Amino acid sequence: MREEQKAMMKDVVEERKLLRADVEKLEAEKESMKGVHTFQTGRVKLDVGGHKFTTSITTLASQPDSMLAAMFSGRHKLVTDEKGAYFIDRDGTHFRFILNFLRDSQLGEGTLPEDRFQLQEILRESEYYQLTKLTEHIRLKLMPIVTQADIDELKYEFVNPRRRHHEVGNISINIQYACMDGKNLSNVDFSGVRFRNRFSFKGSCLRGANFSNCKFQSKVYFNGADLTDANFKHCEGMLSSDLGRMVIVRGVSGFVDLTGAKVEGAKF
Numbered sequence: 001m002r003e004e005q006k007a008m009m010k011d012v013v014e015e016r017k018l019l020r021a022d023v024e025k026l027e028a029e030k031e032s033m034k035g036v037h038t039f040q041t042g043r044v045k046l047d048v049g050g051h052k053f054t055t056s057i058t059t060l061a062s063q064p065d066s067m068l069a070a071m072f073s074g075r076h077k078l079v080t081d082e083k084g085a086y087f088i089d090r091d092g093t094h095f096r097f098i099l100n101f102l103r104d105s106q107l108g109e110g111t112l113p114e115d116r117f118q119l120q121e122i123l124r125e126s127e128y129y130q131l132t133k134l135t136e137h138i139r140l141k142l143m144p145i146v147t148q149a150d151i152d153e154l155k156y157e158f159v160n161p162r163r164r165h166h167e168v169g170n171i172s173i174n175i176q177y178a179c180m181d182g183k184n185l186s187n188v189d190f191s192g193v194r195f196r197n198r199f200s201f202k203g204s205c206l207r208g209a210n211f212s213n214c215k216f217q218s219k220v221y222f223n224g225a226d227l228t229d230a231n232f233k234h235c236e237g238m239l240s241s242d243l244g245r246m247v248i249v250r251g252v253s254g255f256v257d258l259t260g261a262k263v264e265g266a267k268f
Contacts, residue, residue: 044072045085051092052085055099062102067130094122098129107137116142140205143184151188154178158196180204190214191231201225211235222261229265 044060046053061069078086097112113119123138158174177197187208194215202223209230216237237256
């Protein structure tokens with residue numbers, strides 16, 4: 001009987017030891033989580049190329065895919081200087097614009113300078129920190145704006161000499177050759193235009209542009225263009241199944257190149 005009691009007491013003691021170990025482990029994890037919470041919510045001092053800033057981890061991690069979010073995620077061991085600041089070896093002249101964007105993601109009027117040289121410098125920093133939304137916004141601001149009037153000046157009437165002047169379909173609206181690479185043509189109306197001459201929109205912003213009922217009879221390049229919400233309904237020479245690569249125009253020698261274009265929301 002005494003042997004059984006001794007064995008039972010031994011088991012109880014062992015169980016208590018295991019339980020105590022589990023409690024200690026849990027407490028250690030709690031302390032560790034407190035440290036992470038403090039790191040993620042506490043104030044952070046930054047030294048960006050000699051310029052001093054104070055912010056929070058919440059702000060720095062507000063854009064999940066950015067370099068700063070990865071840097072201050074808690075997964076990497078970061079070293080501070082003697083004043084407790086994290087050093088970033090970049091030009092801090094325009095870092096306040098980066099920080100203001102991270103704080104509220106606002107990109108309205110007055111949030112960035114109008115000076116092109118300054119915008120180009122901020123663009124380089126935005127690209128470095130991998131802030132996609134801010135980078136796209138600045139690139140758009142730097143693009144020369146092409147208005148509807150500018151495009152209308154390139155249009156001209158073409159009379160088919162094989163038909164009589166009064167015949168239906170004899171007169172068509174054509175557009176002269178032009179290079180519109182890297183331009184902002186948002187919401188410009190090209191509807192009904194016949195592209196008889198080579199035309200290039202490489203890297204341009206054509207958000208909401210209207211190409212409905214166009215006839216693509218020459219080489220037209222949309223490589224890398226932003227065609228978000230653009231309208232290509234009822235166009236001749238485009239096949240919607242061929243998006244993202246060269247589209248061969250039916251029955252003529254031209255083609256439309258959509259390689260690398262953004263086509264979210266575009267209508268084909």
